[in-house]
Amino acid sequence: MNAAPALASAHLRTYNTIFQHPISHNLEWRAVRSLFESIGNVNEAANGKLKITRNGQSLVLNPSGTKDVAEADEVMELRHFLERSEPAATGEEAKTEHWLLVIDHQEARIFRSQMHGSLPQVILPHAPEDYFRHAHNSKGTSRGKEKPEPNSFFEPVAKALSGELAILVFGTGTGTSSEMEQFVTWAKSHRPALAKRIVGTLTIDEHHLTESQLLAKAREFYAAGASESLS
Numbered sequence: 001m002n003a004a005p006a007l008a009s010a011h012l013r014t015y016n017t018i019f020q021h022p023i024s025h026n027l028e029w030r031a032v033r034s035l036f037e038s039i040g041n042v043n044e045a046a047n048g049k050l051k052i053t054r055n056g057q058s059l060v061l062n063p064s065g066t067k068d069v070a071e072a073d074e075v076m077e078l079r080h081f082l083e084r085s086e087p088a089a090t091g092e093e094a095k096t097e098h099w100l101l102v103i104d105h106q107e108a109r110i111f112r113s114q115m116h117g118s119l120p121q122v123i124l125p126h127a128p129e130d131y132f133r134h135a136h137n138s139k140g141t142s143r144g145k146e147k148p149e150p151n152s153f154f155e156p157v158a159k160a161l162s163g164e165l166a167i168l169v170f171g172t173g174t175g176t177s178s179e180m181e182q183f184v185t186w187a188k189s190h191r192p193a194l195a196k197r198i199v200g201t202l203t204i205d206e207h208h209l210t211e212s213q214l215l216a217k218a219r220e221f222y223a224a225g226a227s228e229s230l231s
Contacts, residue, residue, distance in 0.1 A: 011035045018078050019212045027069040032078065040085070057085035098166040098199070100218045101157065103179045108157045111215060123156050151190075154183055158191045166199045168218055174203065 014031040017024045033050065036042050040054030050061040059081040069075055100111040108123040161167055171180020180201055187195040200221060209217070 008038070011038050015082070016212045016216060018075060018082065020210050023072050023075050025068065025070075027075060028067055029063045029069060030067075032069060033063075052081070054081075054085040057081065098168060098218075098222070099161050100168050100170065100215065101161065101183075102170045102204075102214055103157070103183055104172050105179050108153070108179075109211075110157070110160050111211070111218075123153070123160060154186045154190070157183065158187065158194055161194060161197075165197070167194070167197045168221060169198060169201045170204050170214065170217070171201065172203065172205065178203070 010031070011034065014027070014035045017027050018032075033042060036050075036052045036054070040052050043051045043053075045051065048063070050063065052059045052061065059077070061077075064070060069078070102109045102111070110123070169180050169184065171178050171183075173179075175181065180203070184195065184198060184201060187198065202217070202221060204214075204217065
């Protein structure tokens with residue numbers, strides 16, 4: 001698993017833009033070159049091509065005459081180079097590897113939170129058209145249908161979070177409207193070993209965050225020492 005490098009703010013923005021989903025069309029070649037000069041070696045040939053070397057890996061770029069990186073394939077090439085040229089976590093760094101669970105009443109997304117560009121595993125509730133909602137006065141129904149049992153949603157999520165890695169949970173809402181809080185409560189009762197691995201929770205506005213930004217928030221959380229960790 002690869003951890004994001006320590007970067008100055010401008011370079012970090014470029015780095016995150018490369019891994020943005022959906023792919024950004026506002027990625028400047030100038031910023032890309034500056035990023036690679038900060039993390040590797042850049043040599044320009046007489047024909048204008050750039051050879052980038054980093055941690056034993058190399059990439060040859062042929063920047064176009066346009067200001068921005070115009071093609072999705074070019075962005076993916078940059079992304080894959082960054083992934084394969086990042087050093088593997090070892091020693092103390094390996095201990096920071098963890099899961100990120102982003103959960104609401106519509107779905108659960110599970111990431112390896114130290115990996116840029118990682119694709120989440122997506123787990124849906126009982127059925128897409130019958131989202132699981134909690135309400136004290138629901139009398140077991142939701143949207144006119146029988147209310148699914150928590151196990152039908154939370155059990156597959158718990159199974160996907162197998163292993164020994166720490167778990168950080170992001171969610172929306174508070175109280176009975178928060179699937180995050182309901183999952184944590186369920187885990188303490190039904191999966192106590194998993195519950196002990198939940199090191200923190202954070203309420204977010206996920207609809208305004210890209211997957212790269214969610215992962216960045218997870219890294220910020222751990223960098224701050226998981227100040228919101230559970231007791």
